[in-house]
Amino acid sequence: MGDATKARIGDVARVAGVSVGTVSNVLNRPEIVSAGTRERVHEAIVELGFVPNASARQLREGASRTAGMLVLDIANPFFTEMARGVEDRLIEAGLTMALSSSDADPDRERRVLEQFAQQRLRGVLVTPSRGTGDNLGILLDQGTRVVLLDHRPSGLGLDAVASDDVAGGRIALDHLLGLGHRRIGFLNGSLDIKQCRDRHDGAREAIAAAGGDPDADLVEIEVAAMDAANGYGAMLQLFDDHPELTAVFCVNDLLALGVMRAARERAVSVPADLSVVGYDDVAFAGELAVPLTSVRQPTYRMGAEAAGLLLERGRPRQILFTPELVVRASAAPPG
Template structure:
C-alpha cells in the first residue's frame, strides 16, 4: 500500500476516482455499500482506496448529509445476555457498512427511553433500534416523523412508519410447556417476569396455549417476579421451598439449607415436578435454590428456561431452554436500517426447543 508522506495532503474521493478511472459518484456508491456498482468496478475502486491509503472523512460527510455514521441502540437491560448477544449481531451488520453502534439501556423506564431516543435523534444518527418499554410509542413516532428511521426490536407492534422484528414469545412458551407435559408432568410452576412487560404477558399466554392444546388436566402455578434476573429466580424458588417445608430460613452466609434429609418419597405434593422460567437468568437462580435445598435436577424437579443464552449449555446441569434466534434478530434489525431504499418491514422469527439434561420424566 502506498503510504502518504508526512505533511502530504490526504487522499480525497477525487483522487480515488481518478486512479480507478471512475466517477466520484461511483466511488461514493462503493463507500456507501450500494449494490448498483458492478463487481469489477467495485474491485478497482477498493484497490485504489488501498493504494492511496484513503480514509473517509466521517465528520465532513456528516456535515454534508446531516447524518453521522452511527446507529443508536436502546435496550431494556444491558445486564441481560439476550440483549448483549443481539447487540453483537447488530454490530456485525453495522460494521459491514462502516457504521458504529451507540448502545444504551433504558432500565425498562419509559421516561429514560424517551430521553435516550431524543438524544440519539439530536446527534444526527443514521437510525435507531429500540426495544420499547411498553406499547406507548409516542417518542418513537416523534423521531420517525423527523426523518430518523426507527426499528422496534423484540416488539410485536407493526406501525406504518417504522419497522419491527421479534421472535414469537408466545409460540416458544407453548413449546416449553408442551415439552414438559409430553414428559408426563402435570404439576408445573411458571416463574414469570413483571406483568407490565410485554414479554411476560406473551409468554404467560403461550403457557396457557400449550396446556389447552394438550387436553390434559394440569395443575399450573404462576408467580410474577420483580425482574428477569437470577436473584429473583432464586428468591422465587426459595419462597416455594420454605412454604413446602423443604428449606430452612436463610443462614448468615445467605445460603438456604435443607430443612431435612430428602428422598423422592418425602417430597410433598405441593412441590411441582417441573418449573418453567420466563428466561434463562431466572432459571439459573432457580437452579441454585434447588441445589441449595438438596433437590436434584431433573430427578426431583425438571427445569426449563427461555432464550438459550451462551451460559445455558455450560451449567452443571445443562439447561433445556427455548432458543431465540438472537444473533439473527440483531442482524436483521440493523439491516432494516441500512438497506436502501429504507422501507417499512415487519418480521417474526420462530424460536426452537433445545433439549438438554435439566428435563426428564416426573419423579416417582
C-alpha cells in the same frame, strides 16, 4: 507512512493520480468507481495514513454513520448476541453502533431515545420497555427510521423482527406437561413487557389445551428484574409457599440460572425433584452442571435481519421467527 494528522483528501488524490471528487466517490460511493481506480486510491490512503473525517462526511451527506440500538438489558447474553448480529451487519455497510439499555424502565428509555434523537442517528433499533411503544414518537416525529427488535409491531406500522413468543411459551409448557408435570411454577417479568405477556399467554394456552386449569395449575410469580438474583429469590419463595411444585418454567435463562442455585442450596435435585425449562438458549445454557432445556431463538440472525431492515428504504416489513425447544438434562418426568 505519511503523517495521519497532516494528510488530506487532496494529498490522496495527488498520490493516486485522480481528482478529489474521485477520492470522495471511493470513500462514499465505491460502486461507481472502477476496480483499478479504487485500488490506487486505497494504496494512496494506506501510504499516507489518511483517515477520512466522519464528522465532515456526515455534514456533507446530512446523515449520521451511526445507528442506535436500545434493548431491555445489555447484561443479558440474549441481547449481547443479538447486538453482535446487528453490529456485524452495520459494519459491512460502513456504519457503527451506539448501544444502550433501558432496564425495562420507560423513563430511562425516554431519556436514551431523546439523546439518540439529538444525535440524528441513521436509524434506531428498539426493544420497547412496554408493549405500547409510546416513547417511539420521539424518533418518529423527526423522521428517524425505527426498527422494532424482539418485538412484534402491534399495529405501529414499523419494520420489526421478532420471535413468536406465544408459540415459545406453548412449547415449553407442552414439554413439561408431556413429561407428566401438572403443578408448574412460572417465573415471569412484567406483563407490560410484550415478550413476557406473549410467553404467559402461550403457557396458559398449553395448559388449557391439555385439559387443565391455568389459574390452578400454573403458579406465576412476577419478578422485579429478569436476572439470576431475582430467579434465586423467587424460587426460594416457591419452595416455601408451594412445595408441591415439580417443575418451573422461566421466562429467560438468567432466571433459570438463579432457580438452579436455589435448588442446590435447598438440596433439591434437578431434574429428579424439580424440572427446569428456560427461554432464549443463551451460550451458557448447555454448559451448566445440569445442561438447561431451553426455548431457542435465532438470536444472532434476528439482530442481523433487523439491521438489514434498518438499511432498507422500502415499505415496512415484519419478520417473525419460530422458536424451537432444545431438550437437555434439566427436565424429566416427576419422581
